[in-house]
Structure formats: structure tokens, C-alpha cells
Amino acid sequence: MLVKEMADEIRLRRVQVASSRIPTSTEIxxxxxxxxxRFQKRHPELKTCYSRQLESNRAKEATPENIQAWFDAFRTRLIERKYxxxxxxxxxxxxxxxxTTQTGKQEWITAFECVSMQLERLYHLWSFFKAQNTNSAWIPKDTPQSxxxxxxxxxxxxxxxxLEWLKRVFEPESKKVSGDRPRLLIMDGHSSHITGSFIAFCIEKDIDLLILPPHCSHLLQPLDIAVYGPMKRxxxxxxxxxSRAGVKRIQRAEWVELFQNIRKKALNSSNIKAGWRGAGLVPFAPRKVLDSLPFNSSQQPSTPQMRTFNQDLDLSILRSSPPDGTELRQANQTFNKALADNDSLASPTRRYAKRMTRLVESQNAEIxxxxxxxxxxxxxxxxQKKRTKGKRVKLQGQFVFSSEEVLKMVREAEEKPKEKKPRGRPRKRPIEELE
Structure with a gap:
């Protein structure tokens, strides 16, 4: 529970400040x-509640009152701290x-991303696999060192x-930009993020935490609004x-390589700025989110606009070899319209011509x-041909490794001379003569 974690953290810091040393776990x-x-009795203003199912929570928690309270808190911090x-x-x-490329039989890889409106992103991806130890074979040589x-x-x-992400990535990288200015970190209230140690480190480093309302991240979090959706697609x-190329299983090293391309496409300037805009944060526009809530009376239905198609298509495009699918469909539409307007053709001829146009379209799509x-x-x-099999090194003794650290260990392992083992059975020691 977060309250107990914070209490333990306060007790730990109190001893640390008083004695100028870090106490051991046995001392406290x-x-x-x-x-x-007893803490709840001393603070009756605190209330407890039970969790509900996710979809039910999203509908019940994403209320205009909760959303407005979030924007009020954000605006207050913005005015006070002048970020x-x-x-x-x-x-x-x-x-x-x-x-495996078959859905339902896959392992899980989690990635941390952090973006800002002005810098657009922190380039230090944080990713971890399901394993006991990190293996150098999972990290290709062209992986960004950060x-x-x-x-x-x-x-x-x-x-x-x-906590390790906060210490190794966010604090040093954002400090290079902000200097002594205060920093604002917007996060959801996931239990793995918001711990006593996490909050204490933020207070120590002048990092302001602003926690999103429960089950509202799909409306208020920039990454959820415009970045993670395209990334998943x-x-x-x-x-x-x-899968279509016949690959049954994607190796971890292959996944790291393909994720580099995915990340470049999804983490672009337009998506990131769209996320902050869609969340109503930059520029500050709470109505953008409030008007999108379901059952909102202020939300007026808009009249759908009918798409118009150009029927006067120049059939000279078909002289190219071959025409693309869009050109072929437009040409077929024009042809069928001219066919319908021509009263001199018999019905069987019309049906045959329409059938041929559909067949040509189908064949073109298949090709x-x-x-x-x-x-x-x-x-x-x-x-797969380009991938070379390098030295496989099991990394131990450390919780997190950067690409630079992994590749350095691999180079050292490759340069280290390999001890030659004697072939065959070991020779028997000669029998010493007794005196």
C-alpha cells in the first residue's frame, strides 16, 4: 500500500538526515x-474505495467533474511553477x-516512452524482456547506444x-535541458510507477509529479491519445x-530491429504534438476533452459530408503499364456509367461487360x-542474412544495461583469448617406483 510505503520512506529519510548515513534494513x-x-482514525478525511472492472471504471470515472478537477490542478501548477x-x-x-507470429502464444515485452511538447521526446528507450538475465544476443550492434x-x-x-528509469533516464536527461528550473512529469497512477521511493526521489530532485485521474488516460495522456495507437498498428x-513471409517465430534480436523502424514512424513530431493538443494541455483547452465525453449535451451531432467523385476521368491513364488499383477502379466506374447511358446495347452485352470489369479489378488486386x-x-x-552470430554473453551483476554497455562487454569477450581444452582423455600419471 502506498501510504505504508511513504511512511517507511519518511522514517528512512529521518534516520538518514539525523545520522548522515544510510541505515540498514535491520535497523528500521x-x-x-x-x-x-490507526492512521485512518487520525485522518478521517481520507476515504477508501474498492476497484471495479476497467470498462465500467472508464465510464464512471471519466466524468466532467473529474476531468475538470484534473485541468484545474494542471492550471494551478502551471501558474505557480511557470513551467x-x-x-x-x-x-x-x-x-x-x-x-511466435501466432496470436495468443507470445511472450510480453514492455517499453517505457517519455515525450515533451518542445523536445518532442527522450530518445532513451527503456525496454525489458521476460528472463532472468539480459543476453547480449538480443541486442543487435546497430541498436542506439542510449x-x-x-x-x-x-x-x-x-x-x-x-524507479530505475527515473534515476537512469529521466533525471539526468531532463536535467541537461532544464538546469535548475522545475520539471513536471505527468503519469498515470499505476502501482509500479507511484511508490514511496519514486515520490521521495522526485521531491529530492525538484520533479513535480502530476497523476492522471483513474481510468482517464485514454482522454488525458498525450502518449495514449496519438502515439501508442499508431505504434501498435x-x-x-x-x-x-x-508471418506472410513464412517466419514462425520472431527472435528477440529481430524484434529490436523491427521496433527501431516502428518507433521512428510513431514517435514523430506531428503525433507527439497531436497528443498534447488532444489532451487539452498544450495549448490549454479543457473544452476539447470535456466536449468529447459521452452523453454530453453540449456535443452537437455534425452533418456528414458526402464525398464527391470525379466522373470525367481521362482514360488515357490506362495507356500506362500497368495502371494502379485506384486508376483502374475509376476507369471502370466511368466505363460502367457510359455503358448504362448507352441504350443501343443488349442486356446480355451489358452484363458481360460489367462482369469483365469486375474480373479485371479482382485480378489486378491479386497481382x-x-x-x-x-x-x-x-x-x-x-x-536474416545480414545478421551475424556474434559472441553470446550472459549479463549478470546489474539490473539494467544500456546498449553501449552490452556491446562493450561483447567486444571484450571477443577479444579475450579462448582457453584451449586438451583433446581426448587425460593422460594417466606414471606409477612412481617405490624405494
Whole structure:
């Protein structure tokens, strides 16, 4: 429970300040089971509530009152602390199913991303696999050196991962930009993020935490609004491309390579700015979110606009070899319209002509699909050919490794001369003569 964690953190810091040293775990006894109930009696203004199902919570928690309270808190902090645009950040985690290309039989990889409106993003990806130890074979040599890798027993985040990300990535990287200016970090209230140690470190480093209302991140979090959606779609397309190329299992090193391309497409300037805009934060526009809430009387239905099609298509486009699908469909529409306007043709001729146009369209679509599948298969084969088998090093003794640290260890292992083992059976020692 967060209250007990904060109490333990305060007791730890109190001893640390008084004695100028870090106490051991045996010096401070844990808080008793009844302490939390006595704490509630001393603070009757605190209330407890039970959790409900996610979809039900989203409908019940995303109320105009909760959303407005969030924007009021954000505006108050903005006025009091006077944050610069490049000092406001949003951090969140997202997960990907990898391994086999068959849905439901995949392992989980979690990634942390952090973006700001002005800087657009922190380039230090934080990713961890389901394993006991990090293996150098999972990290290709062309991986950005600033990327961080770790492991967990199930591929999900933990309290330690959140705190390590804060210490190793966010604090040093944002400090380079902000200097002595205050920083604002917007996050959801996930238990792996918001711990006593996490909050204490933020207070110590002058990092202001602003926690999103429960079950409202789909409305208020920039990463959820305009970044993670495209990222998941690009990931699904890449996995589908591997599957159609006949690849049954995507190795972890292959996933790191394909994720580099996915990340470049999704984490672009337009998506990031759209996320902050869509959340109503930059520029500050609470009505943008409030008007999008369901059952909102202020939301007026808009009249759908009818799409117009150009019927006067120049059929000279068909002289190209071959026309693309869009051109062919437009040409067929024009042809069928001219056919319908011509009263001199008999009904069987009309039906045959329409059937032929549909057949040509179908054949053209099938050819385009086969070409795409062939190009994808060739690309996957070339990617697997380029991958070289380097030295495999099991990394131990550390919780998190950057790409730079991993590649350095691999180089050292490759340069280290390998001890030659004697072949065959060991020779028997000669029998010493007795005196």
C-alpha cells in the first residue's frame, strides 16, 4: 500500500538526515499491521474505495467533474511553477506480444516512452524482456547506444523498473535541458510507477509529479491519445509481414530491429504534438476533452459530408503499364456509367461487360497483393542474412544495461583469448617406483 510505503520512506529519510548515513534494513523495523487503521482514525478525511472492472471504471470515472478537477490542478501548477514547454513531460509504458507470429502464444515485452511538447521526446528507450538475465544476443550492434534493457520474470514492469528509469533516464536527461528550473512529469497512477521511493526521489530532485485521474488516460495522456495507437498498428503490420513471409517465430534480436523502424514512424513530431493538443494541455483547452465525453449535451451531432467523385476521368491513364488499383477502379466506374447511358446495347452485352470489369479489378488486386508479399518475403530474408552470430554473453551483476554497455562487454569477450581444452582423455600419471 502506498501510504505504508511513504511512511517507511519518511522514517528512512529521518534516520538518514539525523545520522548522515544510510541505515540498514535491520535497523528500521517494518510498520505494524494495525498502523494503517490507526492512521485512518487520525485522518478521517481520507476515504477508501474498492476497484471495479476497467470498462465500467472508464465510464464512471471519466466524468466532467473529474476531468475538470484534473485541468484545474494542471492550471494551478502551471501558474505557480511557470513551467517552460520543454520542462513538461509525459511518461507511460506499453506492451508488445512477440515471439511466435501466432496470436495468443507470445511472450510480453514492455517499453517505457517519455515525450515533451518542445523536445518532442527522450530518445532513451527503456525496454525489458521476460528472463532472468539480459543476453547480449538480443541486442543487435546497430541498436542506439542510449537504449536501456532489463528483464523481469513475466515481461511486465515492476516497482524497481519505474524507479530505475527515473534515476537512469529521466533525471539526468531532463536535467541537461532544464538546469535548475522545475520539471513536471505527468503519469498515470499505476502501482509500479507511484511508490514511496519514486515520490521521495522526485521531491529530492525538484520533479513535480502530476497523476492522471483513474481510468482517464485514454482522454488525458498525450502518449495514449496519438502515439501508442499508431505504434501498435505499425507493430501489427510488421508481425503480419513476417508471418506472410513464412517466419514462425520472431527472435528477440529481430524484434529490436523491427521496433527501431516502428518507433521512428510513431514517435514523430506531428503525433507527439497531436497528443498534447488532444489532451487539452498544450495549448490549454479543457473544452476539447470535456466536449468529447459521452452523453454530453453540449456535443452537437455534425452533418456528414458526402464525398464527391470525379466522373470525367481521362482514360488515357490506362495507356500506362500497368495502371494502379485506384486508376483502374475509376476507369471502370466511368466505363460502367457510359455503358448504362448507352441504350443501343443488349442486356446480355451489358452484363458481360460489367462482369469483365469486375474480373479485371479482382485480378489486378491479386497481382498487387502477390507483389507485396514477395517484396516483404525478400526483405525478411535479406534481414536474416545480414545478421551475424556474434559472441553470446550472459549479463549478470546489474539490473539494467544500456546498449553501449552490452556491446562493450561483447567486444571484450571477443577479444579475450579462448582457453584451449586438451583433446581426448587425460593422460594417466606414471606409477612412481617405490624405494
Amino acid at each position: 523495523l517494518p510498520i505494524g499491521h494495525e498502523w494503517i487503521y 517552460e514547454l520543454d520542462d513538461m513531460y509525459n511518461m507511460d509504458e506499453t506492451g508488445f506480444g512477440v515471439g 537504449w536501456q534493457f532489463s528483464t523481469s520474470t513475466n515481461g511486465w514492469t515492476s516497482n524497481s523498473h519505474g 505499425y507493430h501489427a503490420l510488421e508481425v503480419d509481414r513476417y 498487387a497483393l502477390l507483389r507485396k508479399q514477395l517484396a516483404d518475403a525478400q526483405e525478411v530474408i535479406e534481414t
